[in-house]
Amino acid sequence: MELHIAKNTQELSENLAAWISNYIQEVLQDQPIFTWALSGGSTPKQLYTLLTKEPYKLIIPWERIHFFWGDERAVPFEDERNNARMAYETLLDVVGVPSENIHVMRTDISPEESAAEYEKTLNKYFKDSDTTFDLVLLGMGDDGHTLSLFPGTEVVHEKKAWVKAFFLKAQDMYRITLTAPVVNEAACVIFMATGNGKALTLKNVIEGSFDAEQFPSQLIRPQDGELHWFVDEAAASALEM
């Protein structure tokens, strides 16, 4: 695991935009397309916006990137809590990614149907390869959740399915999410975490003993891929390392 600490969210987003841009260009020297699972939540908004500006807007070959999502809140696309909507508004529509490259977790059908459909889509892309996504970008909630893997939910125990839907009682909402098994087969996983509110949780996730029931972010341990944490000083403030 590699830890990258920045002063604040702005610096973190700038560092990460440069890192991701280099990584995409490197990977695309050896293969025709790049597959990227996006994170929802508030943390990546600044990063997405930066990627729509120069130099990234020009140097990233957007038409060769295929976009997926790590998780979705089962609310209509028009609802501002919808993770896909946020990525469209801040990134995808702005740089003009072709619609056939974008794979949303649908919320206009039942969550179970949507999860089954997504699993089929992922199978088409990754069934015959050693790894899954080239990049999975993740956030971590103050409670230690990542994707829609929340503390104390059944889905944290999933060992086989790549995509699951379930009702999250605490939020009175269905969620659709990738599971740890498919993310752990990615070539590269990047977590972003910022702010004091995440400091203790981050310490527990990175330095504490393994307790995925309480801190589901600990489930993310790529088998052969890279794992990076991009955090700001506030989030890193409780770490001993």
Ligand SMILES: O=C1O[C@H](COP(=O)(O)O)[C@@H](O)[C@H](O)[C@H]1O
């Ligand atoms: O509910 C969610 O939360 C996490 C973390 O969000 P953040 O606002 O603390 O950045 C996010 O990664 C996930 O996609 C989202 O559905």
